[in-house]
Amino acid sequence: MKTNQTKGVVRLLTLLLVLLLTTSMAFATGAKEEAAPSGSVSMTIATWTSNPDQIALLDSFVQGFAAQKGIEIDVTFESIPFAEYNTKLSLELQGQNGPDLFWVLETAAPAFIESGLLANLNDAMQAYDPEDISSDALELWSKDGNVYAIPFSTSPFFILYNKDLFTKAGLKTPEQYASEGAWNWDTFKMASKTIKEKTGVWGFQTVDGQGYDARILHNLAPIVRSYGGDFWTNDGQVLINSDASVAAVQLFHDMVYQDVSVVPPGNQSDFFAGNAAMTVGQISRVSKLNEASFAWGIAPMPSGPEGKSPVIGQAAIGAHSKGKQAALASELVAYMTNKDSVAAMSGIWPPARKSVLESEAFLTSNKSVSKEQMQNAVAASIKTGRVLPSHVKYPQIEVESKMVFDKLWQKNADVGAILDEVATVYAKYIK
Structure with missing residues (x-):
C-alpha cells in the first residue's frame, strides 16, 4: 500500500512541476498560422477511454471531417489510463510529438487553460452554431471571452x-x-x-x-x-x-x-x-x-x-496550442462537437448542446437504458447537478x-x- 501511495504522489508531483513550468512560459493564446493542409495529415488524439466502440465512433468523426476538408487524416488514438492521465498528458505536451487533440478533465480545466497548452477555439466554433452550446457548460472552459475546450460530455453519476x-x-x-x-x-x-x-x-x-x-x-x-x-x-x-x-x-x-x-x-x-x-x-x-x-x-x-x-462529470476536448497542426486540430475539435457529432454520441456522453439534450431522441439514444431511466437518472440530473470543484x-x-x-x-x-x-x-x- 505504501509503495502504491508513493508512486501516486510522485506522479502527482510530476504533474505539479509540469504545470508550473508551462504556466511560466509565454504561450500564445490562439492556434498558430499554418499553411492549408493537403494530401495526408497525421494526427494523434489522447483520451482515457480504450473502449473499441467508442474509439471507432470518434474515428468516424475524424474521417467525416477529413472528407469535408478534402484531405486524408491518418489518426492515432492514444488511450491513457485515467489515474495517470493528467500526469502523462502534461509531459507529452512538452515534447515534439505530443497529441494534437486531447480530452481534458473538469478538475484540471483552469490549470490547463492557465498553462497555455490549449488553443483558442473561438474562430473554429463559428461554423457550427456556437449559440447552441450551453453557456453554463462552456463557463469552465472559457477565460476572458475565449473558449479553450469544448465539452463533449456532461454526464451525471x-x-x-x-x-x-x-x-x-x-x-x-x-x-x-x-x-x-x-x-x-x-x-x-x-x-x-x-x-x-x-x-x-x-x-x-x-x-x-x-x-x-x-x-x-x-x-x-x-x-x-x-x-x-x-x-x-x-x-x-x-x-x-x-x-x-x-x-x-x-x-x-x-x-x-x-x-x-x-x-x-x-x-x-x-x-x-x-x-x-x-x-x-x-x-x-x-x-x-x-x-x-x-x-x-x-x-x-x-x-x-x-x-x-447530483454530481456531473464533465469532459472537454481541446487542441494543442503548439502542435504541428494546431489550426487544423482546432477545426477538428469544433467538428467533433457539432450538432450531428454530439447527437451520435449522446447515448454514451450526454452533450452540452441544448438542441440535442432537449430532444426526444436523446432519451432513447442508449439501447441498453430505458427512456424512463434516461429521464430519471440522466436528463433530470443534468438540469440540477453540478460539476466537481476545480481551481487553477x-x-x-x-x-x-x-x-x-x-x-x-x-x-x-x-x-x-x-x-x-x-x-x-x-x-x-x-x-
Whole structure:
C-alpha cells in the first residue's frame, strides 16, 4: 500500500512541476498560422477511454471531417489510463510529438487553460452554431471571452445495481425505493449492509474502484453535497470540514469499517464481474454490462438531508496550442462537437448542446437504458447537478490533500480531525 501511495504522489508531483513550468512560459493564446493542409495529415488524439466502440465512433468523426476538408487524416488514438492521465498528458505536451487533440478533465480545466497548452477555439466554433452550446457548460472552459475546450460530455453519476443480489437479500430495488421517495443515503447504507450480511457479496464498490485514490472527489461529492457540505466554493469558502461534510464522510467511513459492506482499499472486487451489488457509473460505462451474467438496473444517486445533489462529470476536448497542426486540430475539435457529432454520441456522453439534450431522441439514444431511466437518472440530473470543484491550483491541491485523505482509510481514523487537515491544505490555495 505504501509503495502504491508513493508512486501516486510522485506522479502527482510530476504533474505539479509540469504545470508550473508551462504556466511560466509565454504561450500564445490562439492556434498558430499554418499553411492549408493537403494530401495526408497525421494526427494523434489522447483520451482515457480504450473502449473499441467508442474509439471507432470518434474515428468516424475524424474521417467525416477529413472528407469535408478534402484531405486524408491518418489518426492515432492514444488511450491513457485515467489515474495517470493528467500526469502523462502534461509531459507529452512538452515534447515534439505530443497529441494534437486531447480530452481534458473538469478538475484540471483552469490549470490547463492557465498553462497555455490549449488553443483558442473561438474562430473554429463559428461554423457550427456556437449559440447552441450551453453557456453554463462552456463557463469552465472559457477565460476572458475565449473558449479553450469544448465539452463533449456532461454526464451525471448514478447508481448501477445488481438486481439479482437485491432480490436474494429480500430488498426492494433502488428504483423502487426511489419511486417511493425513500432512496436516500440511510437506505443505501442499510441495503449495502443487508446484502453483505445475507449474500456475502460486497454491497458497494466505489466509482471504478478508485474512490480511495484517483477518484476521491467523485466518491465523496455526492454524499457530501446532499448533506449540505462541499469541498470548496468558487468564492473561496472551504467547506470540507463543515459539520455537514464531516457527517457525510463519517457515513461512508462507517460503511467501510463498521458495516464492512464496501469494497475496501486494496481489494479488487468488481461490480461488473458480479462481486458487488452497487457502484457509481455513467452512461459511458453501461456498455461494460452488455455481457453481464446478472440482471441490472439504474437509479439516481441517493438523496441526503438537503435533498438531491447530483454530481456531473464533465469532459472537454481541446487542441494543442503548439502542435504541428494546431489550426487544423482546432477545426477538428469544433467538428467533433457539432450538432450531428454530439447527437451520435449522446447515448454514451450526454452533450452540452441544448438542441440535442432537449430532444426526444436523446432519451432513447442508449439501447441498453430505458427512456424512463434516461429521464430519471440522466436528463433530470443534468438540469440540477453540478460539476466537481476545480481551481487553477488543482494539481497542487490534489497532491497535498490526497496525502491527508489517505489517513482516512483506517478503522480508527478521526474523520473530523483529518478533514480539518484537508481544510488547511485547501485554504493555502483557495482564495
